[in-house]
């Protein structure tokens with residue numbers, strides 16, 4: 001058991017956070033599709049194609065960063081800010097997507113990515129980050145609350161997953177307020193995990 005924890009700590013120390021690249025999209029699609037299949041991340045039902053996700057990736061401009069967490073050359077998760085809407089009046093609002101590969105969940109990689117993404121967003125002058133999440137997504141809810149996201153409200157029965165109606169939570173975080181403890185310090189990319197993600 002101790003050996004396993006040490007191996008996990010070593011693995012997490014080897015993680016870097018960097019800007020995602022177009023050649024990462026195939027692996028990012030794989031990770032996103034795991035979330036679709038697991039049924040507690042999104043209302044999407046069918047796996048996305050790489051070409052669909054490539055179009056999504058390329059739709060991001062300079063003020064819509066996409067960061068990837070990488071371990072030994074493999075992308076293990078990513079976090080992105082997308083336009084909230086096509087309307088110019090919403091230019092300052094960005095929509096969060098964060099997905100960690102199945103085998104890497106629960107090891108604080110989500111927090112590592114989100115911290116760096118929020119810091120990047122602050123540097124870019126983004127004012128607000130919003131998200132929608134399934135109410136049943138316990139890990140997501142805990143992560144967002146830890147980072148100071150506020151619940152705006154709940155869309156009841158917003159989608160239908162495996163024979164049941166699912167509620168969707170809408171959350172937001174204003175970046176104009178003081179950074180929270182979770183918000184990562186400014187670092188030069190690539191960023192390295194500063195502390196082990198798994199405690200003894």
Ligand SMILES: CC(C)(COP(=O)(O)OP(=O)(O)OC[C@H]1O[C@@H](n2cnc3c(N)ncnc32)[C@H](O)[C@@H]1OP(=O)(O)O)[C@@H](O)C(=O)NCCC(=O)NCCS
Nearest residue numbers: 035041099100105106107108109110111133138139140142
């Ligand atoms: C949601 C997600 C991004 C969180 O990232 P992560 O690296 O797994 O999460 P962390 O290890 O940082 O843990 C976040 C919190 O959830 C808790 N948690 C982790 N796994 C959990 C689980 N299976 N069940 C309940 N709580 C869990 C942790 O204890 C932690 O709580 P704390 O902040 O109060 O200490 C990640 O699990 C994921 O990608 N899931 C699938 C895709 C998804 O749901 N994306 C979000 C769509 S809205």
